[in-house]
Amino acid sequence: MALQIVESCVNCWACVDVCPSEAISPGTAYFRISAHKCTECDGDYAEQQCASICPIEGAILLADGSPANPAGSLTGIPPERLAEAMRTIQAR
């Protein structure tokens, strides 16, 4: 099984440097994870490294196709609290 990068990738290279399996390389439009090299970091790290450094919500999919970093997980603001957070920030 392997993780997968999708088109919202911004080509920032961060995942390439931290992958223990050298499974990630630049593609034509965005980075790609080699399905046969990716080990999901099993045996190397407790957390999948590419998913732990990726700055874009939804850009990396887990083996089951769900986003490794779903909406709100990287901003720290879950969608249901977005409007409230916006009001607080705009009152500054």
Place this chain on the structure above:
Amino acid sequence: MELNVLGQSEAGPTAGGGCSAGSCGSSDDQLAHLPEHIREKVHNHPCYSEEAHHYFARMHVAVAPACNIQCHYCNRKYDCANESRPGVVSELLEPVQAVKKVKAVAATIPQMTVLGIAGPGDPLANPQRTFETFRMLSEQAPDIKLCVSTNGLALPDCVDELAKHNIDHVTITINCVDPDIGAEIYPWIYWNNKRIRGRKAAKILIERQQKGLEMLVERGILVKVNSVLIPGVNDEHLKEVSRIVKAKGAFLHNVMPLIAEAEHGTFYGVMGQRSPEPEELQDLQDACAGDMNMMRHCRQCRADAVGLLGEDRGDEFTLDKIESMDVDYEAAMVKRAAIHAAIKEELDERAAKKARLATPSAAQLTGTVDKGHRPVLMAVATSGGGLVNQHFGHAREFLVYEASPAGVRFIGHRKVEQYCVGNDSCGDKESALSGSIRALKGCEAVLCSKIGFEPWGELEAAGIQPNGEHAMEPIEEAVLAVYQEMIANGRLDASVGAAEQCLMA
């Protein structure tokens, strides 16, 4: 045609009207208290010395794309040619390409003294690419100063490597020393192979920044601290940051305004966090200045900027263009050394002149400037060299100076932004001119080499007096002269300023 200018009195500028600025807390004097060996290191560094930035140029090479933290004012989608702000680049470079570009720029723009690596991610989160670039440059272009800018997370691990490459300037971005405030700025960090969030993440980042700062200072590496002023988040807190980093040995503090436009796609931009007003920035810089050197000439440039601060000649040095440039760097170094020596001679002459004039100028100042007069902000159009030498209509930015009975001091720069040209929400097409006038908010005069008839009238109507009388004069002397003219004309006698009068009208 005859245009009415400020100060048609007899009291024009005289040699004695020269700068009190040398002794009034601005520009070069900003660094005057520093030990000689530090001044020697920064005298030709445009990002560290306000005086140097009129003469010397810098460049950044974008070899460091990856980042190990997220800041709420940064969007990691950085490929944009039309924006000028930190973290934005057009073309990512391999270290070999970066070295080629640096040599091409250094040969073409001999005033270029400094090469920085500042992103678009964090240079120290890309140690291989960053240090390979430094290693090649220190071998192949030894006349270029190397510096690096970092968020600090990886800094303690890199200090020895930095020292090895003879990097004597490091900038750390420190926005807070309190993890609760940090949690509002940094949603996560990547640390020890894990993503860590919230207060815990901010605490680690702060500890690493402070440790890195201490380690650099121990090794005699100069540290500048950058802070982003975020209204309602760290504005009051930055005074404490300033005190602490100074106590630990940072030699310069650069407080920059938050840039948060929704179209940049940053968290703050999208969420509607506001940027500070110029007055808020100035007040905070003044409040911190009691504690340490404040830098006020930062232009928050792109991670691939090329040229004098405030200009970007990156377009002349794209990969395909440098490919066809045949650079003889040995010959370039000879030319560069001659040009640097000539600039140094000019700076030394200016310094000597100021020293000669210091006493009579102070005497003259106290003679003509009543201590009771209020300070006045003036904008200056300049294309470099420390002179009033740019046409008003060509200025993409203005330098702002404050004249007061204490003398003349540099306050900051204002970009001319035409951010609502012809858009739907403002109803009327906004001209470049009204963009300039808005940029000059709070200023009572604008000094330039020339100015057209139309802007003259509109500036006057906005309470800003245009002045083309001091073309090609040194900026501080010209500002002081205009201030003296304003006093002589009784313009400062009223209790409210011209701009305020205009607003009240």
